[in-house]
Amino acid sequence: MAGVAVGTVSRVLNDNPTVAEPIRCKVHEAVARLGYQLDPVAQSMRGNRSRLVACAIRDFDIPRFGTFIREAEQVLRVAGYTLLLSSTTNSPAVEVALLRAFESRKVEGVMMTVSDERNAEVLAALARAPMPVLAIDRDRLPGIDRVAADHRSGAVAAMAHLLELGHRRIAMLVGDTRAFPSRSRVEGFRQALAAAGVAPQPRLLRDRVLTAEDAFRETMALMNLPEPPTAIFVAAMDMLGGCLRALRQLGSQVGRDISLVAGSDSELAELHEPPVTAISWDLAAMGRHAATMLLERMGSAEVEVGRSLLLPTQLVIRRSCRAP
């Protein structure tokens, strides 16, 4: 329709400078009249521009993680990318398979949460991946950018708060320590105890708390100890519900019989009676930064690899803690 070769059209639409203004105009006009648009599938065939970015996380059901995805998707959409979503179900095998699937779909960038940062197969798959990968809330990994929250400082602040109130038997419910968030929370927990000269009691530290049921069971077990804790740091992502359910069933009142700090903030923590002191960070900013950093890495090879952004956490003090 514009009376030019297909290659010329391709160059016009890709803003290739080697095409003169009059022809450029004619092509744009024809494109507008035909409502013509490039086929992304064909584009990813010869060229390698699929305009696809993948995000793989443990489970979409993690509350408030939707905020992360919403913001990341928005940044990506504005940049002309489409988001591919998969859940890893916390399995290294699935993670490796997903990376292969993303590669075969010519995905241009990946953001993900690896379930086990020490797993050799996953690390090998990450090193092999031809597209940049950004780790979400994970430790620094060689050659990989990351965006994470400073859970260690958050845990230190939470523990300092409890220790200052006079607590000495402080229990902790935490998730899988093979991943960064739980690992750094435990670090913060130990660091704060050490700084206060309090000997840590192994039986008060419960890890691998992954579901609400786990949290319920472990809270029950803790409170039935001969010397039950006077405070609980529910550090695992969104396990507050299970813990509160157990305390309610035991007739133990939060803020009077037991002090409580949540490792991540939620509407539940805010609106519970009494409101629960919690560690908070900006998930929306996390999503925006993750998408932005990934796009930057995708856009130019000059950006140095292995960038790390550690978002600050803050302790929101409410009414769930008092002196034992």
Next chain:
Amino acid sequence: MAGVAVGTVSRVLNDNPTVAEPIRCKVHEAVARLGYQLDPVAQSMRGNRSRLVACAIRDFDIPRFGTFIREAEQVLRVAGYTLLLSSTTNSPAVEVALLRAFESRKVEGVMMTVSDERNAEVLAALARAPMPVLAIDRDRLPGIDRVAADHRSGAVAAMAHLLELGHRRIAMLVGDTRAFPSRSRVEGFRQALAAAGVAPQPRLLRDRVLTAEDAFRETMALMNLPEPPTAIFVAAMDMLGGCLRALRQLGSQVGRDISLVAGSDSELAELHEPPVTAISWDLAAMGRHAATMLLERMGSAEVEVGRSLLLPTQLVIRRSCRAP
């Protein structure tokens, strides 16, 4: 490597019956040895099998909607499909654009929530779409399958509960009535009032409550009325938080000064003090059914179009309501 033509390899891998057993074996062996796998991009080029299913919803941040996505994704993954996610930001223009983008990516099936079921452009785009579309929690639309919850019956049950306790000034906070959930909740609200012979008061029905801030503001306004309601039906998806925040600020105690029913269940409703009576339905089943129905439609043209699955809702009675 197998000493056959590329076309033959293609036929073997697509289980085309016109290839003899010995050759079939040789090809499979070579495939295994080379770790060869078909390129989905090339497949979607000539053939039309992108193995992509898209899901577009208003906002990923809707709590518990992650459950829907998790289950749907699982069903799709098992069937060999990858999920493409986009948010519509509740804008018809974005919805139309997304349908076009999905088409150009040769997406094989779409599940989505249209923001306005009467919008002519969106309806036209849906009719034009070459791939099957399934509506999530929306009304029956011509030629489109749907999976929805029975919000009308849920609202009737909630209202019957309040009316039976003796409430007559019952307020309702509801979302956008251009979409099925809010519209059917209002229907149920009116139907229950009519059945009880109670005249509806327009000022007690607040629609377009879309954000937590809206819910906060409308609750404030309602309680400052000369004759404030004795009960509130917080029908909008997850606006319970905003409403509770307002009541707390007003010093109005739930279950004593004001009765409350939530239109959708949540951990907040369950663990609030007092726990909030709520309408509940199975979002996990909804996700599974949506994915399954869509796959069935994609798989065979014989499945009749316009199938409708209405999931039951149930009223979970807790301790947020008493006689006025």
Next chain:
DNA sequence: GACATGATATGAACCGGTTCATTATAGGGC
């Protein structure tokens, strides 16, 4: 006026499969 130069447009190969018309082969019927 011949020739090198730079700027533009073209044509064709290419990406990795799918699909179909065509050919080669084997088997069966008369």
Next chain:
DNA sequence: GCCCTATAATGAACCGGTTCATATCATGTC
């Protein structure tokens, strides 16, 4: 022994772009 048919494998066109070597042409230089 010949023809017909069914079956199995092949080769090439095709999908819709991208990319690069090549062709064309106007301009500048000596």
